[in-house]
Amino acid sequence: AQKVTQAQTEISVVEKEDVTLDCVYETRDTTYYLFWYKQPPSGELVFLIRRNSFDEQNEISGRYSWNFQKSTSSFNFTITASQVVDSAVYFCALSEAQGNDYKLSFGAGTTVTVRA
């Protein structure tokens, strides 16, 4: 069963528009971690943000913000005032901290294209 679902395959916006990426996860664990990674055309996965299951406080970091809601198992990510350099594939990931299981389960990714 898919543990992380990113329903949006592609999003295209004009520069300076906001972009919100949806992520829905599935787990039976009470302790888990959620991540967002960015993969530019170069291929390297770049860590963006992390949230643990006990902290539902939503935060803003620069142009990034996130909305974590355990009640709906969602971990959405927003880029404010998008820029061309934000064009990349964005992955939501789940790490279930049970025993020695530290593997990341990734969603299928959302391709974001920011047009000048």
Place this chain on the structure above:
Amino acid sequence: KAGVTQTPRYLIKTRGQQVTLSCSPISGHRSVSWYQQTPGQGLQFLFEYFSETQRNKGNFPGRFSGRQFSNSRSEMNVSTLELGDSALYLCASSSRDETDTQYFGPGTRLTVL
């Protein structure tokens, strides 16, 4: 600190050959995980090594193996290559502490002809 490094960056092999990929983690990180990324299957976990021991393994055939050295560097080996093994292989390192954030290298692009 230097980031995660992977060598080589690109590889071209033919079916039936074997290949070894290398990963050097961030200094101080003792956990190294490997992932395979393909257009069809997305990002899939291969295995994790911590303190030279395999701690976790994904659902891949035995042709995929790995090891970790005392300096935490890791190698991944794929024997008897198949066309379907063409992929981007990503290595990630973490300190395996409570934050457990995995930091990824640039990947090795393997093409099997």
